[in-house]
Amino acid sequence: MKLTKTFNPVRDTYLPYGRQWIDEEDIEAVVSVLKGDYLTTGPAINEFERKVAEYVGAKYAVTFANGTAALHGACFAAGIGTGDEVITTPMTFAASANCILYQDGIPVFVDINESTYNIDVNKIENKITKRTKAIIPIDFTGQPADLKKILDIAKKYNLIVIEDAAHALGATYKNEKIGSISDMTMFSFHPVKHITSGEGGIIVTNNEDYYERLLQFRSHGITRDVDKLKENHGPWYYEMQFLGYNYRMTDIQAVLGSSQLQKLDMFIEKRKKIVAKYNEAFAGIPQIIIPFQNIEGESSWHLYIIRLNLNKLSVGRKEIFEALQKHNIGVNVHYIPVHLQPYYQQLGYVKGSLPYAERLYEEIISLPLFPGMTEQDVKDVIVAVQRTMEIYAK
Numbered sequence: 001m002k003l004t005k006t007f008n009p010v011r012d013t014y015l016p017y018g019r020q021w022i023d024e025e026d027i028e029a030v031v032s033v034l035k036g037d038y039l040t041t042g043p044a045i046n047e048f049e050r051k052v053a054e055y056v057g058a059k060y061a062v063t064f065a066n067g068t069a070a071l072h073g074a075c076f077a078a079g080i081g082t083g084d085e086v087i088t089t090p091m092t093f094a095a096s097a098n099c100i101l102y103q104d105g106i107p108v109f110v111d112i113n114e115s116t117y118n119i120d121v122n123k124i125e126n127k128i129t130k131r132t133k134a135i136i137p138i139d140f141t142g143q144p145a146d147l148k149k150i151l152d153i154a155k156k157y158n159l160i161v162i163e164d165a166a167h168a169l170g171a172t173y174k175n176e177k178i179g180s181i182s183d184m185t186m187f188s189f190h191p192v193k194h195i196t197s198g199e200g201g202i203i204v205t206n207n208e209d210y211y212e213r214l215l216q217f218r219s220h221g222i223t224r225d226v227d228k229l230k231e232n233h234g235p236w237y238y239e240m241q242f243l244g245y246n247y248r249m250t251d252i253q254a255v256l257g258s259s260q261l262q263k264l265d266m267f268i269e270k271r272k273k274i275v276a277k278y279n280e281a282f283a284g285i286p287q288i289i290i291p292f293q294n295i296e297g298e299s300s301w302h303l304y305i306i307r308l309n310l311n312k313l314s315v316g317r318k319e320i321f322e323a324l325q326k327h328n329i330g331v332n333v334h335y336i337p338v339h340l341q342p343y344y345q346q347l348g349y350v351k352g353s354l355p356y357a358e359r360l361y362e363e364i365i366s367l368p369l370f371p372g373m374t375e376q377d378v379k380d381v382i383v384a385v386q387r388t389m390e391i392y393a394k
Contacts, residue, residue: 010384011328015377017368018192021267029259033251041219044251048258049202052187055261056169056179058204060211063254064218067166067188069247070201071099074184075134077203077213078160080105084133088164089119090337090357092138096164097338105133109339111354115292117141117305120356121149128153134160139168139178141305141334144297147173147181154183162186166201167302169194170268174296179204189253192370194267194300195260197253218247270371271301274378278304278367281382287312287389303334304369306385307360315392321365323391327384332366 033044045063053061064070080086082104088096090109097107108127113120117140124135135154137145147163154161163178165171166188171178179185184207187193189200203214216223221244226232229239275291282288289307291299308317324331337357339349351358367381 007326009327010380010387014328014330015368015373015380016330016370017332017366019370019372020191020196021263021370021372022196023263025262026256026259029255030252033255036251038251040250041248042251044254044258045249048197048249048254048261051258051261052179052202053204055264056177056185056204058179058185059206060208061202061204062211062214062218063249063257064201064203064247065249066199067186067190067201068095068099069218069245070186070188070203071095071136071162071164072102072245073214073217073247074162074186074203074210075099075103075105076217077184077210078134078162080133083131085129085131086134086136087119087124087127087132088136089138089140090339090354091117091140091335091360092164092338093166093335094338094341096136096138097344100136106131107338107344108132109349109354109357111356112360114356114360116143116146116294117292117360118143118145119150121146121153124150124153125157128157128159132157132159134162136162136164137182138164139166139171141291142167142171142300142302143292143294144168144171144173144178144299146296148296151182160184166190166193168300170264171300172298178300180206183207184210189257189260193302194271195257195264197249197257197260200249200253200257216241217244220244220246267371268300270373271369274369274373275301275304277378278382282306282385285386285389287393288385301369304367305334305364306367308363308365310363312394313389313392314394317362317365320388320392323388324365324384327380327388329381329384330368333361333364334366335361337361 049061080103084105085108086100087108100107110123161182163182163185165178168178169187184205189197221242222240224238
């Protein structure tokens with residue numbers, strides 16, 4: 001059965017899959033910076049870094065212009081260079097692998113666990129070679145990866161763990177905050193994430209050497225630290241000691257991030273309440289597999305992804321996606337596996353090499369999930385999904 005021309009949508013207005021929450025407090029914080037002396041790199045940067053490090057339980061934090069730049073900085077700090085291999089998962093945004101290429105390294109993809117959708121830790125050791133330098137696990141949708149096993153493997157082979165926690169600010173693993181566990185951890189502050197600074201990213205770490213390298217890398221490789229200078233011509237003097245980048249965050253972004261951080265726990269609680277309603281509504285629908293619940297960690301629920309049981313549907317994912325869109329539900333798909341992208345195909349990665357990730361991609365849809373959703377918004381999503389599954393059930 002297909003939707004007819006007399007189809008009545010659940011909603012009259014479009015509901016996006018994600019949206020920032022900005023209040024008067026956030027606006028006033030940004031205005032205070034605009035009225036002050038610093039717009040770019042000033043005191044708001046240090047304050048935001050301190051607050052994030054304190055929140056996650058890390059010693060150090062370094063802000064970047066965006067999450068991709070932060071991952072690039074982490075790869076540099078880890079010493080990844082030409083020919084070095086870095087293990088990661090294909091079920092992520094391209095940045096998680098691109099950061100390896102930026103350092104002339106080689107991404108090595110490991111397939112996902114079919115239940116968690118995170119990297120399958122039981123397949124990692126098979127991909128380790130003498131050239132392996134690091135592992136970049138992804139906390140997909142906010143669900144922490146199996147960090148204990150990953151860190152055990154890393155210790156065994158002397159590897160560095162750079163955790164891509166773009167989805168997982170506020171999540172916990174074995175009662176520890178994400179950000180306090182891996183060698184380096186990246187968080188993103190894009191508007192659809194848990195808190196936003198417009199664009200922005202950060203690396204947290206407990207390693208002072210990484211911290212110092214990250215600071216210098218984000219600012220052209222330049223230092224003014226008198227203890228690091230090769231020469232010293234006077235108080236104006238600085239040195240560019242390696243090729244870095246202009247990856248700095250601005251004070252405008254940082255003060256917004258600090259204001260948002262105060263609301264993070266409230267945002268996460270709102271997300272969890274929406275997830276609970278989704279789970280209750282969808283658990284009994286045979287055409288849907290609801291997200292995995294990890295007993296070793298607590299997700300911060302960046303995304304809510306339903307997996308379609310295509311054997312119980314008369315159509316494919318595309319038709320379900322389009323039907324939900326007609327209800328004005330802003331669905332999305334996260335993600336197209338990185339190794340399937342044309343650029344990566346040109347590098348020699350092939351379709352069929354990571355079957356679980358490829359199959360998952362064909363079956364998933366991301367539903368709206370953000371703290372500003374009203375009870376009616378949530379009901380509309382539930383009704384739209386229920387109706388669509390009824391129409392296309394076999």
